[in-house]
Amino acid sequence: MTLADTSTEVLAVPAERGTCPFDPPPAYDLAREQDPVAPVRLFDGSTAWMLTRHQDVRAVLQDRRFSADGTKDGFPFLSPGRRELATGNPTFIRMDDPEHARLRRMLTSDFIIKRVEEMRPQVRAIAVELLDAMTRDRDHADLVAEFALPLPSLVICLLLGVPYQDHAYFQKCSSTLLNANSTAEQVHQARDDLNTYIKQLAESKRDSDDEDIISRLMRREDLSPDEVATMGTLLLVAGHETTANMTSLSILTLLRDPEQMARLRSDPGLIRGAVEELLRYLSIVHTGLPRVATEDVELNGRTIRAGDGVLLMINTANRDSEAFPDADSLDVGRDARRHLAFGFGVHQCLGQPLARAELQIALDVLLTGLPNLRLAVPFEQIPFRHDMLIYGVHRLPIAW
């Protein structure tokens, strides 16, 4: 069967989550069991395939017959805003090789393991300072606003050479870009605003010999200031909400699972592995990675035709018991490194070594510094980010 043959029995995406806000929508879990290459209906009435198994998602992310280029016919979008984001002024996330590789390689040296290891003391100092400021003369706070968001934001600002005092402005733009309900016009405006901001900053660094990323990109003869602004915008947005939401959601998950929390507190050596397990379990890029087939591909008894869109569901892939036994359980002692939370293939997250270091340090600093950490409101009052492309919580009121 091919997509053109499918009847009206298709699943709408995105789907509602079930009773547990940490679990993927039950309809996606069911698709993984019964129809792992399932036809789905998108907001504009078009159809695409939804892939839900670990093996399939991993294979397609590595398969050059699937393109990440949002301007290709058939590329699947979840909202008008997301279409604008992918087609208006594309970053290398929405390009194929060789252009993708050419641009990405201008940044790879900034995120090598060695460099990130060297940054750990600085990241830890920032985390400790944020914790001190949050706990001074108080016994409660919003973890998102006072710790989880400022930490990665301060770090990416340092790396890029962006002044952190402008954070209210660029965080607002970033939030509009990542809101699933933003209109095409709102996304267009927010991206232009952010690009203009970074471009002005880049122009001011034209003659600088600083080592921050934007200064360094400005010294390249093969990049225009507009291209520098586009890359800077991508890094600024990507460095923000992902790690921030993983931090808050990880703490919330551990507060809901006192047994796993106690294991982690009693053995800090588990933190590295626990971060991988939390990345797997929470899979915050929850609306799927989009690709379009450039050739006919047979998969699990279906024919994906050239020009068919596919959505690769990281969240159900990471809860696939074929890949992770008892996948719906959180187990901080598990080897979860095969998770796909950072994607896979040539587009796998560029900043993942930094994200790992930030998450490991954030968890360590919070669990050590706040031995009586608890929720300050009933769990039912926590506002989950169903409306955002990156899942998480809008606020996390905590007490200690």
Place this chain on the structure above:
Amino acid sequence: MRVEADRGKCMGAGMCALNAPEVFDQDEDEGLVVVLESEPAAGHRFAVRDAANLCPASAITLIEEDAG
């Protein structure tokens, strides 16, 4: 076991240097894979297989030289 790495395929994700640091490194200019030990000692082989499996760009090839 012999290890080969294809720098043309490498995207600098660093999974190899993270999981088998005795055998893989990344160069400072481009962050691309560098093989430190092309015939890894027995004690490193498990980590090398992990690194090859976790490489998102399939840039690492292992040639198992079975004496039998």
